Amino acid sequence: MPNHLHPNHLHDDELIALASGEGEAPKHLKDCPRCALRFKEFERTLALTTTSMPQMEWNPLQSGGFMHQVRRGIELQSAPRPVPWWQPALGGAGLMLVVLLAFQAAVDQPALEQDSLLASESPDTIDFDEEGLSRILVDGSTGFEYGETVLNDEDDELLILIDAYLIDTATEDELMMSLGDLTEDGVGAAFDL
Amino acid sequence: MQRENLAIAFTPADSPASQMSEQVLVDRIRAGDSAAFDEVVRRHHERLIQFVYRVVNDPDDAADVAQETFIKAHRRFGEFRGHAGLFTWLYRIAYNESISLLRRRKLRSYLRLGSDGTVDQSWDPALSIDDDPTAEMESEQLQQQVEAAAAQLPPRQRAIFSMKHFEDMSHGDIARVLGRSEGAVRANYFHAVRKLRQYLSQTGLLDPQP
Numbered sequence: 405m406p407n408h409l410h411p412n413h414l415h416d417d418e419l420i421a422l423a424s425g426e427g428e429a430p431k432h433l434k435d436c437p438r439c440a441l442r443f444k445e446f447e448r449t450l451a452l453t454t455t456s457m458p459q460m461e462w463n464p465l466q467s468g469g470f471m472h473q474v475r476r477g478i479e480l481q482s483a484p485r486p487v488p489w490w491q492p493a494l495g496g497a498g499l500m501l502v503v504l505l506a507f508q509a510a511v512d513q514p515a516l517e518q519d520s521l522l523a524s525e526s527p528d529t530i531d532f533d534e535e536g537l538s539r540i541l542v543d544g545s546t547g548f549e550y551g552e553t554v555l556n557d558e559d560d561e562l563l564i565l566i567d568a569y570l571i572d573t574a575t576e577d578e579l580m581m582s583l584g585d586l587t588e589d590g591v592g593a594a595f596d597l
Numbered sequence: 598m599q600r601e602n603l604a605i606a607f608t609p610a611d612s613p614a615s616q617m618s619e620q621v622l623v624d625r626i627r628a629g630d631s632a633a634f635d636e637v638v639r640r641h642h643e644r645l646i647q648f649v650y651r652v653v654n655d656p657d658d659a660a661d662v663a664q665e666t667f668i669k670a671h672r673r674f675g676e677f678r679g680h681a682g683l684f685t686w687l688y689r690i691a692y693n694e695s696i697s698l699l700r701r702r703k704l705r706s707y708l709r710l711g712s713d714g715t716v717d718q719s720w721d722p723a724l725s726i727d728d729d730p731t732a733e734m735e736s737e738q739l740q741q742q743v744e745a746a747a748a749q750l751p752p753r754q755r756a757i758f759s760m761k762h763f764e765d766m767s768h769g770d771i772a773r774v775l776g777r778s779e780g781a782v783r784a785n786y787f788h789a790v791r792k793l794r795q796y797l798s799q800t801g802l803l804d805p806q807p
């Protein structure tokens with residue numbers, strides 16, 4: 405029997421759990437050089453990543469400025485905000501974008517799925533779907549809930565995106581032309597996190 | 598968001614609020630006490646910034662996302678039910694804000710680059726490793742390798758790894774932050790460590806030490 409099919413060998417997940425300090429090492433780990441070596445590798449992986457993971461440099465003197473910005477943000481959000489002249493126009497542009505993307509996502513779903521699968525091998529990292537995309541685009545919500553709370557529902561993420569795009573480029577017509585070129589591959593790449 | 602170096606009169610660090618328990622702070626914030634909210638920011642901002650940094654990989658973005666997290670937390674404080682700790686709740690907002698930022702970044706680069714689906718990965722430290730042979734600092738190189746290894750992971754796995762190892766959070770708390778099941782958190786964690794091992798193994802960092 406090939407070594408890797410040895411019935412008593414520990415699964416990688418068991419080895420990782422042990423290396424993470426969960427549970428007691430079974431006797432097999434002491435007796436089997438193959439599992440012992442692999443366990444050492446996971447142990448060293450965790451030791452390296454937890455001790456050498458870079459930290460963001462943060463001087464405590466920056467904290468005053470940080471807290472000031474937070475306070476200012478809080479004050480700004482409680483003040484009434486003027487509506488920029490281009491926002492009503494963007495409402496229409498946003499609606500068009502949603503319609504375009506929803507249509508394109510609908511016409512070639514198998515290709516979309518394949519793209520998502522290629523993008524990640526993890527079974528739990530594929531969370532892109534049409535419904536999710538529409539939700540993100542329509543109300544800025546990522547669909548996460550916390551208890552009775554729905555986060556991000558006030559974010560008009562779409563507006564931010566279009567805003568950023570308009571600042572960087574020129575006219576709404578150009579924006580709509582670019583959006584007409586969006587393929588599901590592009591949409592998948594943009595949202596598959 | 599612009600950062601400013603302003604010396605402003607803030608609630609002093611040794612104010613009565615600094616002595617308060619989390620529950621008292623929460624009650625005070627609900628009653629409209631801004632000094633209590635300042636205290637929450639003071640207690641948690643550094644850890645939160647580090648967490649966001651590990652997810653978004655950019656120091657300026659990390660500070661901005663952390664600021665936005667507190668501003669949003671203030672606005673939505675009425676929705677905080679206290680089922681989990683305040684910090685878990687803040688993490689949850691910070692994680693969502695981080696993912697939101699990464700999505701905006703990706704979509705923006707996509708719109709700039711055209712419709713070939715190519716995504717700008719210039720932020721990715723894995724692509725900016727300096728392989729200058731004259732680099733003297735061995736530990737700096739090691740850090741870069743580890744950073745590059747972490748950059749291979751999807752943001753959610755980076756977040757899980759960070760919360761588990763740098764915040765000592767339980768799988769249950771991590772699951773609450775991410776809005777996933779504990780099983781999914783465990784599966785993601787195992788997957789992350791397997792990927793890290795594979796990457797570090799390829800760079801020779803897991804070879805037996807002399």
Ligand SMILES: [Zn+2]
Nearest residue numbers: 413414436439
């Ligand atoms: Zn074995």
